[in-house]
Amino acid sequence: QVQLVxxxxxxVQPGGSLxxxxxxxxxxxxxxxxxWYRQAPGKQRELVAGITSGGSxxxxxxxxxxxxxxxxxxxxxxxxxxxxxxxxxxxxxxxNAGRLSYIYWGQGTxxxxxx
Numbered sequence: 001q002v003q004l005v006x007x008x009x010x011x012v013q014p015g016g017s018l019x020x021x022x023x024x025x026x027x028x029x030x031x032x033x034x035x036w037y038r039q040a041p042g043k044q045r046e047l048v049a050g051i052t053s054g055g056s057x058x059x060x061x062x063x064x065x066x067x068x069x070x071x072x073x074x075x076x077x078x079x080x081x082x083x084x085x086x087x088x089x090x091x092x093x094x095x096n097a098g099r100l101s102y103i104y105w106g107q108g109t110x111x112x113x114x115x
Contacts, residue, residue, distance in 0.1 A: 002026040002104040004095045009109030012085055016113070020080040022095030022106055030073040032099045036080045038091035038111075045094065049080060053099075063089075085113045 008020040020036065035050040049059045049069035057069055068081040078095065090113050095106035 002029075002032065002097050002102075004097060004104055004106035006093065006095045006106045006109040009093060009111045011112045011114065013115050014085060014087060014113055016085050017081070017083045018085065018111060020082070020093055020095075020109060020111075022078045022080075024076045024078075024097060029076040029097075032097040034069075034071060034078040035096040035098070036069060036078075037094045037096055038089075039094070039108075040088075040091040043091075048093070051078065082111070085111075087113045089113050 003025045004022055006020060006022045008018060010018065012018050031053050033050065033052045036048045037045050038048050039045040047060060048063055049067055051057045051069045051071050059067060066084045071078045090111060092108040092110050094108045097104045
């Protein structure tokens with residue numbers, strides 16, 4: 001069992017930055033592939049960025065060059081550094097951990113980009 005707790009969301013102006021954190025508890029964090037997803041009102045949840053247990057990363061086209069995902073296995077934490085934020089980045093951001101058939105979700109953190 002893995003418990004995920006996100007933090008770092010909030011209100012930011014367009015062009016601003018935020019860093020989301022997701023701390024995991026439970027079993028061995030380093031073996032899990034980790035991801036950040038988001039869900040805006042009236043839209044489906046979508047993958048924003050992912051990082052494998054080996055450190056390979058992938059990004060949604062809409063965030064490439066603006067967002068960076070990273071992990072610190074010593075701290076059982078995955079991060080999402082978000083820069084040049086746009087109003088369309090407004091959503092609830094969820095942390096995800098997966099390995100084989102095991103998938104875990106955090107409770108989500110709200111990110112609002114507005115002037």
